[in-house]
Amino acid sequence: MVQPAPSRPASRRVALFVTCLVDLMRPRIGFAAIRALEAAGCEVVVPDGQTCCGQPALNSGDRDHAVAIAKRTIGILEGYDHVVIPSGSCAGTIRCHYPEILADDAHWLPRAQAVAERTWEIMAFLHEVCGWRPEDAHCKASATYHDSCSALRELGVKAQPRRLLKSVEGLSLTPLAGEESCCGFGGTFCVKYPAISNAIVGEKAAAIEATGAELLLAGDLGCLMNMAGKLHREGSKVRAFHAIELIAGMGDGPAIGEDA
Amino acid sequence: MSGFTARADAALADRLLKVAVERTAGTAEAKRAVAVHAFPDFEQARDRAAAIKDHVVANLGHYLTQFESSAIAAGAKVHWAQTADEACRIVVDICKAANAKTVARSKSMLGEEIGLPHALAEAGIGRVETDLAEHIIQLADERPSHIIWPAMHKTREQVSALFHAKHRQPHSEESIAAMAESARRELRSQMLGADVGISGANFLIADTGAICTVTNEGNAELSLVPPRVHIVTAGIEKIVPSMGHAIHMLRMLARSATGAALTQYTTFYAGPKRPGDRDGPEEMHIVLVDNGRTKMREEGLAEMLRCIRCGACMNHCVVFRQIGGHAYGGTYPGPMGAVLTPALDGLRASRDLPNACTLNGKCQEVCPVRIPLPTLLRGWREKSWREGLEPVTMRQGVGLWAWVAQRPRLYRLVTGMAVAGLRILGNRGWIARLPLGGGWTRYRDMPRPAGSTFMTQYRKEQRK
Numbered sequence: 171m172v173q174p175a176p177s178r179p180a181s182r183r184v185a186l187f188v189t190c191l192v193d194l195m196r197p198r199i200g201f202a203a204i205r206a207l208e209a210a211g212c213e214v215v216v217p218d219g220q221t222c223c224g225q226p227a228l229n230s231g232d233r234d235h236a237v238a239i240a241k242r243t244i245g246i247l248e249g250y251d252h253v254v255i256p257s258g259s260c261a262g263t264i265r266c267h268y269p270e271i272l273a274d275d276a277h278w279l280p281r282a283q284a285v286a287e288r289t290w291e292i293m294a295f296l297h298e299v300c301g302w303r304p305e306d307a308h309c310k311a312s313a314t315y316h317d318s319c320s321a322l323r324e325l326g327v328k329a330q331p332r333r334l335l336k337s338v339e340g341l342s343l344t345p346l347a348g349e350e351s352c353c354g355f356g357g358t359f360c361v362k363y364p365a366i367s368n369a370i371v372g373e374k375a376a377a378i379e380a381t382g383a384e385l386l387l388a389g390d391l392g393c394l395m396n397m398a399g400k401l402h403r404e405g406s407k408v409r410a411f412h413a414i415e416l417i418a419g420m421g422d423g424p425a426i427g428e429d430a
Numbered sequence: 431m432s433g434f435t436a437r438a439d440a441a442l443a444d445r446l447l448k449v450a451v452e453r454t455a456g457t458a459e460a461k462r463a464v465a466v467h468a469f470p471d472f473e474q475a476r477d478r479a480a481a482i483k484d485h486v487v488a489n490l491g492h493y494l495t496q497f498e499s500s501a502i503a504a505g506a507k508v509h510w511a512q513t514a515d516e517a518c519r520i521v522v523d524i525c526k527a528a529n530a531k532t533v534a535r536s537k538s539m540l541g542e543e544i545g546l547p548h549a550l551a552e553a554g555i556g557r558v559e560t561d562l563a564e565h566i567i568q569l570a571d572e573r574p575s576h577i578i579w580p581a582m583h584k585t586r587e588q589v590s591a592l593f594h595a596k597h598r599q600p601h602s603e604e605s606i607a608a609m610a611e612s613a614r615r616e617l618r619s620q621m622l623g624a625d626v627g628i629s630g631a632n633f634l635i636a637d638t639g640a641i642c643t644v645t646n647e648g649n650a651e652l653s654l655v656p657p658r659v660h661i662v663t664a665g666i667e668k669i670v671p672s673m674g675h676a677i678h679m680l681r682m683l684a685r686s687a688t689g690a691a692l693t694q695y696t697t698f699y700a701g702p703k704r705p706g707d708r709d710g711p712e713e714m715h716i717v718l719v720d721n722g723r724t725k726m727r728e729e730g731l732a733e734m735l736r737c738i739r740c741g742a743c744m745n746h747c748v749v750f751r752q753i754g755g756h757a758y759g760g761t762y763p764g765p766m767g768a769v770l771t772p773a774l775d776g777l778r779a780s781r782d783l784p785n786a787c788t789l790n791g792k793c794q795e796v797c798p799v800r801i802p803l804p805t806l807l808r809g810w811r812e813k814s815w816r817e818g819l820e821p822v823t824m825r826q827g828v829g830l831w832a833w834v835a836q837r838p839r840l841y842r843l844v845t846g847m848a849v850a851g852l853r854i855l856g857n858r859g860w861i862a863r864l865p866l867g868g869g870w871t872r873y874r875d876m877p878r879p880a881g882s883t884f885m886t887q888y889r890k891e892q893r894k
Contacts, residue, residue: 188884190835194845195877197884216888221835227828229789231811231820235832242836270805319790352748356788362824363435363786364869369442369752370788371874399874402860427859427877 185250190222202418210302258321309421310340313385355396434782461689483736500639504701518549530625534653537561538630575755631664640700682798736799743793765793784810
């Protein structure tokens with residue numbers, strides 16, 4: 171799905187939904203998101219009470235819980251100009267799936283649609299809505315970029331992160347063979363079918379190694395943890411970051427799995 | 431361990447399988463990309479293909495009735511089968527009435543779906559599989575592992591060994607051409623001596639009553655024209671209104687399947703031999719098979735009836751590419767099989783299939799008729815959850831997470847504790863063994879979380 175053109179160019183009040191994985195595993199991504207959004211002229215609010223978008227329930231078939239979580243999340247995210255998320259799969263859940271699972275609810279459907287229309291994956295938002303690019307981000311390194319599936323196929327995120335990364339001074343991007351091929355994470359898939367998931371991420375890790383790049387970048391922490399975890403297990407020296415960290419000028423910090 | 435998991439593990443351990451699958455699917459993926467790129471407007475063509483199928487599926491009764499009268503007018507006999515057993519019984523009865531000793535069969539997945547090879551064997555009727563890959567499968571006494579390339583799971587080296595063991599005059603030189611020649615020597619006389627030819631149909635043309643087959647070997651023509659009787663078994667969703675529609679679907683089918691503009695042989699059969707014809711069967715029977723299709727239409731799987739069996743979804747599926755087709759355990763593998771098998775064989779026996787998918791959406795992206803496969807797979811997951819078929823650990827785990835996620839204060843407490851717990855397990859940034867997370871750490875490391883959650887750190891900063 172291609173996200174529509176910006177509707178309100180004036181001062182933007184943006185709700186940041188950090189996602190459960192970023193909250194738990196890598197807060198730096200949330201802070202990088204705030205820094206980039208503020209640099210792009212947004213007023214950033216982190217709404218209280220946010221937890222998880224409900225994707226694990228949705229993708230496990232637990233429709234009732236998915237609906238319950240969707241309703242409370244909609245309630246929390248209403249009333250902002252935009253909702254911005256440093257994850258394509260969580261943004262895709264809110265944008266594409268909330269209206270689907272609330273389609274039969276006359277009260278909730280319009281609310282779900284209203285939030286869905288304003289919900290953005292962060293790099294698409296910075297590029298398309300804000301028309302912003304990083305001005306003083308530096309990172310002297312070679313990197314390769316993996317397209318996370320939900321961002322790519324549900325939200326049409328493809329060129330935006332690459333355009334933003336182009337403005338990071340010193341960074342060179344090497345294309346990844348099979349960059350649009352799933353890394354094998356798949357949320358609960360990776361623990362339900364670990365051997366299959368491992369075979370998929372094993373190939374992905376080999377493709378990443380083959381680029382010779384120093385850094386692996388992507389826009390979803392789930393995929394990144396999967397790929398970085400496999401690379402580390404295999405003894406690779408490739409360091410993994412969420413792309414927004416570099417875009418926000420935080421590429422000099424610890425990579426995933428490096429103690430601060 | 432479920433049957434699926436055991437089969438998948440065995441497949442993952444089979445390095446030759448990986449080589450074989452990668453050769454064929456990899457080539458298909460590359461060739462399809464070139465063909466789609468060269469097509470004037472493939473996206474628009476996909477829209478049209480989906481619309482044609484949706485229209486037919488919504489008006490199935492109308493087009494089937496039209497097809498029946500057109501086919502009868504062309505001289506064919508039309509039979510209706512509600513179930514797989516009924517379809518097999520009709521075919522066997524026709525064979526018996528024709529006093530058939532052997533049938534030549536042209537590859538048909540519908541035939542596999544209804545268990546026709548087994549039914550013919552039970553009835554004591556000899557069967558010659560005339561498609562090269564089906565011939566390989568028959569020699570090896572196996573089942574197809576892909577809907578386009580039934581013997582995809584075998585390397586050419588394995589096929590060569592099989593021919594040496596089973597052919598009367600096997601090839602003496604190790605080349606693909608010599609192997610094909612060996613199969614030709616073995617098959618041709620058997621094909622021409624068959625009493626009945628049995629095929630499926632890629633399309634049923636409503637206004638002419640013709641059926642269409644596509645092959646790259648010409649084996650359909652050779653096994654359907656010489657015998658006295660031609661029997662077609664086809665799913666009722668194979669119908670298209672007219673030849674023009676069939677041509678559009680053919681353009682989508684060939685490109686999506688192999689990247690070719692058209693198959694080597696595309697043949698339309700309308701009725702048996704007519705007075706004055708030099709050849710052709712004396713009788714043509716068309717068995718229209720439901721086998722759960724009307725039920726699928728009523729029960730939210732109407733979009734699945736768009737499927738034209740091109741195999742693009744499995745060729746592009748990261749899971750299929752790792753485990754091949756047999757691991758799925760049903761007639762149809764890959765994403766389309768994961769949607770169809772629960773409908774055909776029951777969800778209880780196949781609940782793994784809709785789950786063993788990363789929902790990455792690639793299958794939907796390449797489907798020539800835009801079947802929303804991930805949505806349909808999610809639908810099966812929901813049904814499985816509702817019916818209590820999902821494992822208790824998963825139900826409790828997701829249920830507990832969802833319960834906590836609706837109580838933010840408790841959530842902060844739990845996530846704070848989780849971070850603290852995970853940090854204890856970590857060593858220099860990484861966790862190598864995770865209790866309850868063995869599925870993850872058996873194969874990869876888990877990054878150790880930072881000191882505290884984002885929400886904790888953020889609130890702390892806000893208070894400064």
